[in-house]
Amino acid sequence: IAKEVAKLLEMKAQLGDEGKHKFVLKTPKGTRDYSPKQMAIRERVFNTIISCFKRHGAEVIDTPVFELKETLTGKYGEDSKLIYDLKDQGGELLSLRYDLTVPFARYLAMNKVTNIKRYHIAKVYRRDNPAMTRGRYREFYQCDFDIAGQFDLMIPDAECLKIVHEILSDLQLGDFLVKVNDRRILDGMFAVCGVPDSKFRTICSSVDKLDKMPWEEVRSEMVGEKGLSPEAADRIGEYVQLHGGLDLVERLLQDPKLSQNKLAKEGLGDLKLLFEYLTLFGIAGKISFDLSLARGLDYYTGVIFEAVLLQQEKDHVEEGVGVGSVAGGGRYDGLVGMFDPKGRKVPCVGVSIGIERIFSILEQRIETSQEKIRTTETQVLVASAQKKLLEERLKLVSELWDAGIKAEVLYKKNPKLLNQLQYCEDTGIPLVAIVGEQELKEGVVKLRDVATREEVNVTRESLVEEIRMRTSRP
């Protein structure tokens, strides 16, 4: 029936409202264009993130936007239905990438890379219900940093958290918190609470909803839909409300039930070590060990984490509830092995920065502050006061381009000086180089400062140097 309805809706869409075909001028559902102003903001954010990744010595790779369909199969659990497939046009069956992690694991296995620290910034695709005002799209950027290789415990994991801390601080997004947990602690917790092994993943999915739903609803999903015993659910309920720091890790290491579980004990021991390193990095204060953190994806095997902004919008403030996740990640030691013909494992840990939500916040902030954003870097406009000087303008602008100066000229034969100056005001060009009959005779150019309106004659030979000097402030 759903399929039939979809077909009918589509037919209706094709027919248009008035029943005849009408071309709709739009981008696909859940996607958007970026205007020059939005791109300027986006590039600022990217530069901050890339600087951080490079500061930590990461290389960069790129992979195709689509993968063989079977490369993505069986990696995303319940979310697999959100994958975009390409039409079968004869040849391979293809799907658009859903994240950058699975293509990264495929890359490692295919190229037999066992040791790399890399970042990858690219678009990913999910046929989700878009909520574009809250920065949720069907096409969106992910900024991933991952460390692959067999290393000593928790050192790369700690670096990933350090990176999240640096990026969120550098972007000045306000106060934030990074929640940390471990899949082994969750699994140990499920075991000691009496969850049957076969229900671990599905109960884990329910726990993952705790950032959007109250416990009562999650509990009734566990008991009602998923058939968990009420007692087990209540035991889970007690654990998942716990959050704290190193003290909580140590308390749980003494917990009579959890400490008896091998997995949980391992996870707790590792978290303790992680907190030591985070303290050395000076960031333990922003990290919260939170037993309600579960993360949706199937492939995590150890530490998991998620960064949330606190009190972003005043009306969303609730006890312990952030406005939304802006970064997340964790350890996935089994994923590469799923691709390797011999099942050879490459342990990995990584973090993904969710750029769209960050971008929405910054865009709003700039809108409110009415900060003026330049969308070009042009240093000088080559202008003329009189008519018939197009050739001279073209000659001069060409000289400037060849000298590496960012320069423009209006595409008019005889533009008015006022229009040329107005163009500079509108686009933020700081200087105007004016050619006129008199100046040409004298071998000079009149250089005008748009802001102060001061004008000074500069010899043609020293013009480039003068422009460089006046625009060298970053």
Place this chain on the structure above:
Amino acid sequence: IAKEVAKLLEMKAQLGDEGKHKFVLKTPKGTRDYSPKQMAIRERVFNTIISCFKRHGAEVIDTPVFELKETLTGKYGEDSKLIYDLKDQGGELLSLRYDLTVPFARYLAMNKVTNIKRYHIAKVYRRDNPAMTRGRYREFYQCDFDIAGQFDLMIPDAECLKIVHEILSDLQLGDFLVKVNDRRILDGMFAVCGVPDSKFRTICSSVDKLDKMPWEEVRSEMVGEKGLSPEAADRIGEYVQLHGGLDLVERLLQDPKLSQNKLAKEGLGDLKLLFEYLTLFGIAGKISFDLSLARGLDYYTGVIFEAVLLQQEKDHVEEGVGVGSVAGGGRYDGLVGMFDPKGRKVPCVGVSIGIERIFSILEQRIETSQEKIRTTETQVLVASAQKKLLEERLKLVSELWDAGIKAEVLYKKNPKLLNQLQYCEDTGIPLVAIVGEQELKEGVVKLRDVATREEVNVTRESLVEEIRMRTSRP
């Protein structure tokens, strides 16, 4: 039949060679991953191109990787069969973008932009037969620069050619030539040669093949497949062998037949003006008016051009035949109007740089020269000579990160000094900051220059400054 064969081949592919399903670890046909080394080369090329676009005052936009299928319909003529469609999963019918020009025109119409100079660098998709060794892929980058708006004749067109000239010079790809023609001259030529109006576009497609086929084959396609009279074909044959500079433009303006054709006369007049501007820009010497240049796409309406590298590989040198097109573009004054509900036109001219072929050439060149390419920018490795200094290393590297220094540390508890130094050699890190018991007592760090092996003790307070100073050479 073709469809049936495709189906069978695909079934075979799914079955695998031995008749049972076998997961194939690969990227989709015609696509590839970029390794860190390839990315380093790619970024160099992008930086050169982006610098040029910014030097000319361009803004930047971005559009989604897919468009509504009907947005692309009817824009690419015979090439439409190469478009990738997405599977109908309920909802809109979508296709991957085939170029950046049609999405740009859609963007202008949708956002009612009548005036913009923008660049856009992004991947496009074509289900073509890949020839990856020659840099032909199914997923590849285009770097587009376009000027939209109603301006005085040929000024933006000349700037596009100036940009091609600057980029190919800056990339140091060797000698090149930019062929120029005009769709109106071609159409006028077809008219005076006796081609029926209805055959203009298909005969134009045949002319477009002249860079890959000799005239005899193109002629027999015109006469045999496309039903053109042999006389008309022979008349075309005389024109399309002509190439030259401003002199040829002027000669053809006197041509008894062409000069009688309104379209051809308009085109020739504009080309004359274009050559004047190109002379002012000092680049007329690299521009060749070539009547065999046709360009494949339907949407061009005026000037068209294509840049070819000359004598790239010694074994491909033939009279007047370049190794391959590395940039192309032209004027398309009707495309935006196709999207506008009221058909309002926005004249446009633009150029697309074909990055993959350029990238292939540079990659080969670097391979041959054995130039060493760094894939990270790390300035210093924090190391230790003795055991049990992990904590001190982590503390120091964290201090350096917080001060903006690009620093790394090996993820081992007790790495050997030799391994740490080897890591620097392998990855090109120029400095090592060594912590040891003695140094810690004295409040200093031993700073080692990897190339010269010189070591010097630096106080902890002055370490950041010292690293900055020693690595400030770009």
